[in-house]
Amino acid sequence: MERLAHGISRVTAEAERWVNEDTLRIAITGLSRSGKTVFITSLISNLLALGRGRDTLPALTRQLAMQGRRIEAVWLEPAGAQALDWFDAAEKLRDLAGATPHWPPRTSDLASASLVLRVGRGGVLGRHLPPRRLRLEVLDYPGEWVLDLPMLDQSFSEWSEATLALLRQPPRAALATAFMAFLASLPTQAPAEDAVARRGHHLYRALLQAARERHGLRWLQPGRFLVPGPKGESPMMWFFPLPGSGPAAPGSLREALSRRFDAYREDMRRSYFDPWFARFDRQVVLVDALGALCAGEGAFADAQAAARHLARAYDARSRTRWLRRPMLKRVAFAASKADHVPDLQRPAFRALFRDMVGEGGAHVRHFAVASLRSTEEAPTTEAGPVVLGVPLGDVRRRPFRPGPIPERVPPPGDAFWRRPFFPLPEFRPPALDPDGREGLPQLGLDVLLSWLLEDAL
Ligand SMILES: Nc1nc2c(ncn2[C@@H]2O[C@H](COP(=O)(O)OP(=O)(O)OP(=O)(O)O)[C@@H](O)[C@H]2O)c(=O)[nH]1
Numbered sequence: 001m002e003r004l005a006h007g008i009s010r011v012t013a014e015a016e017r018w019v020n021e022d023t024l025r026i027a028i029t030g031l032s033r034s035g036k037t038v039f040i041t042s043l044i045s046n047l048l049a050l051g052r053g054r055d056t057l058p059a060l061t062r063q064l065a066m067q068g069r070r071i072e073a074v075w076l077e078p079a080g081a082q083a084l085d086w087f088d089a090a091e092k093l094r095d096l097a098g099a100t101p102h103w104p105p106r107t108s109d110l111a112s113a114s115l116v117l118r119v120g121r122g123g124v125l126g127r128h129l130p131p132r133r134l135r136l137e138v139l140d141y142p143g144e145w146v147l148d149l150p151m152l153d154q155s156f157s158e159w160s161e162a163t164l165a166l167l168r169q170p171p172r173a174a175l176a177t178a179f180m181a182f183l184a185s186l187p188t189q190a191p192a193e194d195a196v197a198r199r200g201h202h203l204y205r206a207l208l209q210a211a212r213e214r215h216g217l218r219w220l221q222p223g224r225f226l227v228p229g230p231k232g233e234s235p236m237m238w239f240f241p242l243p244g245s246g247p248a249a250p251g252s253l254r255e256a257l258s259r260r261f262d263a264y265r266e267d268m269r270r271s272y273f274d275p276w277f278a279r280f281d282r283q284v285v286l287v288d289a290l291g292a293l294c295a296g297e298g299a300f301a302d303a304q305a306a307a308r309h310l311a312r313a314y315d316a317r318s319r320t321r322w323l324r325r326p327m328l329k330r331v332a333f334a335a336s337k338a339d340h341v342p343d344l345q346r347p348a349f350r351a352l353f354r355d356m357v358g359e360g361g362a363h364v365r366h367f368a369v370a371s372l373r374s375t376e377e378a379p380t381t382e383a384g385p386v387v388l389g390v391p392l393g394d395v396r397r398r399p400f401r402p403g404p405i406p407e408r409v410p411p412p413g414d415a416f417w418r419r420p421f422f423p424l425p426e427f428r429p430p431a432l433d434p435d436g437r438e439g440l441p442q443l444g445l446d447v448l449l450s451w452l453l454e455d456a457l
């Protein structure tokens, strides 16, 4: 009898969930340093504060209010017994709001969070129905890894050919001299020797690191050469691009590297992409477009190619197994750190960004977002519009001018690209309440969310 009652209550709970609850998986994607972790922290903090009655996301609140609805409560689901790391938003908030505030460190493994919104139903009928629940699932990961997605469909020869072609072009060519000299020193049918494979791997990895650190380049494969993750470095990673086509001779270096390449791809597919990256309903593609623009023509072209690849790779993988129907209903491209751009220049910035990543279809929109606004507007000076912020490590506010922002991507070799390049300053986060009661000051995050969730709320 007791078992029957238990069974009935379980079925009732399931039915209630089926009627009143929806789950939305949101992929927050972007290359390394594009602002994913801060975006997720802000999304969580602002929704939690909104659930406590603070108007932290005005565009979202307004949109719901027009339908006579509102978000009544928001809570984080407990971590439970999940296999993944838990995205600890409260800890990140404490870091941002500490006495010496600091931004989150680079992400080194997957972490997920699940947030539930309780939304009142609108209309005369709605008042008599129970509120709906929308569960948002988000995943944070090291940006470097996502660039391995396109590798899943390549053979070792195809990947090597494409990678070596890139390495022969500026700005990579200057960084690749030691690695290229090493390749040239190898005999055509080099035998498989681990000492040689490791040397090649280390030279190749050093060049990826230099491209990331010194030139701000982002199109760097494989991602785990830069961020190895919890499994660390393993022999499966001792490979590098090597020219050659057709079947590799047994016992040759090319055969050994090709086997490692396949093992690496398989491990990425099995450990990360298939379980965690394959099925999403919404995607946010964060791009540090201003940072790329300021870093010069090579870095900009690199970020542009990477952002376009990223959106395409997700679209292709995020399909239902049956009929391969697309699951992604909305894709938001977001130029991050938009608080570096003065108000006056933001329309041009958005137009430039749209041109950079391409139009897409009706399910694609473009936004300029600051997940944590760390600057203030200042009166325009003779030298142009300005924002004010405290650079990290400094105590005084300093003006920052991004310089002219064209509305379209300047063509290769254009005079624009001859201006001096500079890194974006890293501003200190503003003073924050460590408990997050007031949420995080943001710019455009509310507009993005109100569009992204519009049809699901
Ligand atoms: N001013 C400003 N800076 C930001 C904002 N969002 C991110 N940043 C800066 O960008 C850096 C990188 O942000 P993260 O969120 O850690 O980037 P990520 O994409 O998670 O990077 P990985 O974990 O390395 O892939 C931060 O340390 C900040 O300096 C923002 O809204 N405003």
Ligand SMILES: [Mg+2]
Pocket: 036, 037, 038, 105, 106, 107, 140, 141, 142, 143
């Ligand atoms: Mg991160």
